[in-house]
Amino acid sequence: MIAAIIGGGVIGGGWAARFLLHGWDVRVFDPDPEAQRKIGEVLDNARRSLPGLADVPMPAEGTLSYHDTIEETVAGAAWIQESVPERLDIKHQVFATVQAACDPAAVIGSSTSGFRPSELRQGAVREGQIIVAHPFNPVYLLPLVELVGGPADDAALIARASEIMRGIGMYPLHIRREIEAHIADRLLEVVWREALWLVKDGIATTEEIDNAIRYGFGLRWAQMGLFETYRIAGGEAGMKHFLAQFGPTLALPWCKLTDVPEYDDDLVDLIAGQSDAQSGAWTIRELERIRDANLVAMMRALKQQDWGAGALLKAHDLRLRDAGGAGEAAPADGIAEDGPVLTLSQTVPLDWLDYNGHMNESRYLEAFASATDRFMELIGCDAEYIAAGGSYFTVESHLRHLDEAHAGDVITIHTRLLAGEGRKMHLFHTMRAGEREVATGEHFLLHVNLETRRPSDPGPQVAEALARIAAAQGGLSRPEGAGRAVGQRP
Structure with a gap:
């Protein structure tokens, strides 16, 4: 999918980052000779912050390109976003050029903070193609986008625009009647x-x-x-x-x-x-990074509560996972490989850093806990199973910190099942940032009856899944570091 960005200022650059980091190819037109530098700096901030809102793999980043003409920029684009100065005469000129060259089925969104669609559409050859799509800065983090059409618009256009916006993690608020400055402003x-x-x-x-x-x-x-x-x-x-x-x-x-x-x-x-x-x-770029870190921390806190903007993030994680994000592990009955199981792939978020500028030790444990939760899902110990009264409790953990992980690093965790007979489950997680091994986590768990809070045998489907994984991994050598004690010499 291609998104065309007309105007690469603060808002246009934010749109470019939002689309690009959700896997869209992005074309940019902006006559400003500094446009590539400015958008590059916005992208640096976005790459540092946006992926950290997700707890599942983000899509592979799209391709960014800059073009000398509007016609070249919009050719073949499914979404065209206008973010030029707030002057109707300029916007009308842009829309005329865009509509002469774009796909008639493309959505043309305007970032205008105040103009009504009826004003934007004056002189347009296809009035119903132009809508207001008003975002909030920083566009790559804040999810709200106000969508405003006209009274005679095809409802399918707003529905398609809303679907595209949800696909890049935004909350489309459809304003049913046009009004100056919309709602939020x-x-x-x-x-x-x-x-x-x-x-x-x-x-x-x-x-x-x-x-x-x-x-x-x-x-x-x-x-x-x-x-x-x-x-x-x-x-x-x-x-x-x-x-x-x-x-x-x-x-x-x-x-x-x-x-x-x-x-x-x-x-x-x-x-x-x-x-x-x-x-x-502080410089403006420093203030932007401070703002982004604060927003990520607040939104991730809301995500833990499944509330407000955090509920949107959680729902977007599920959409990304359902879309088959890179590295998602299959259910246990679909595991045929004889290697460790991929149980986590995510970007290190800004609020996981400590005063030394790398990932805090508590976040390593959090990541390994998430990998354990994912492994439990894979063997059938999912929410439904737990609601029925069975689960695993962690009894003992041992972490080794081998290298640093920083904000923006994509960390992956692969999991070995060292033992899974009866009530016991012994897991060994290996965390990598790219090719670097940055940590290992060894965890011993017991299956528990949640009513009695005492150890109990797992259900047959869980026991069978563990047996299949144990058989698939049976030929692997014991991982280096398994069974080590704190302070033990190599």
Whole structure:
């Protein structure tokens, strides 16, 4: 699949990274002579952060190319994303050139943050081909994309656009009626206007306003949004009580809303000076990397809870796994090879690093635990089996740290079954980053009856699967390092 990116600024570069790292071939048109450098820097950040959101293998990266004309860029593309400056005359010129050269079945998305589809389509030869596809920065991490069509659009177009967006890990929010600035930016505009007054009137500095957001309601909004947050604020009586309690405050003059301070040089200098004092110690690229690391950590934390943006990530992992991501192991009854079983393949995420800049020792154990969980699935000890009352408990573990793993490294774990008779399961995991062996994990587990919490024999399907794997791996020599004690000399 080919995605064409028209305009390679911050947003266009983010789109390029999102598509490219999900296996699409990406073509870019941007007359800026610095475009390749700028997009290359965005891609460096994306490669460092985006794959770490997934706990399954990402698709192989697509091919990135730069082109001298729009016509060459869009030829054969299934998705065309316009991210040029917010001027209708420029956008109309771009759409005319695009539509003269592109596949009529291609989706043309505009990254516009404010224009309505009816405005974008003025003079278009195929009006229904152009939709709003408004993302949020950084596009390669934040999943929301607002999709806006027209009243007469073929529903199949929005459905196809939504499917493509979900395929690259995004959440397509279909806005049923066009409106200036769509949904999210209208909400942001209200906060922005009030923040300008707070600075201008000397109530707060830019840093204090940012602190009010990031230490307070911003954390709540990140995982529950506005209405669900206020529902909880209503206590046991819920939203109705909240509305009854706080509704009357709407009549109070707390906010200036549409009253906007004059955007004069004094206000610009005041805000810019405070912003420099607040963040001037870091370069923009450093701030981007800090932002990305924070977003990855927060979104992965939400993923553990299967909530908010984390629930989207978890569902996207399942889509990637179902699509046959590289390195996925087959069920035990399909294992015919006589070598170790691949039980994990994923990118080291940013929040797995320690103060030395490499993977924290607790994350090695987490990765090996995930490999054990996958091995249990392969032998039939899956969620359904565990719900029926049987599982394996880890009794003993021994890890060896042999080399460093860093953010962005693709780590793989292959698993040997050293023993699997009766209630016992003895596993030996080998972790590699590329060709480098970076760690081993040896784990002894016992099958347990979850009702009695005592050791018990596994079910026949699990026992049979273990026997098949033991037979397939029976001719392998004992792995180096198996059975070692802590501090034991070579």
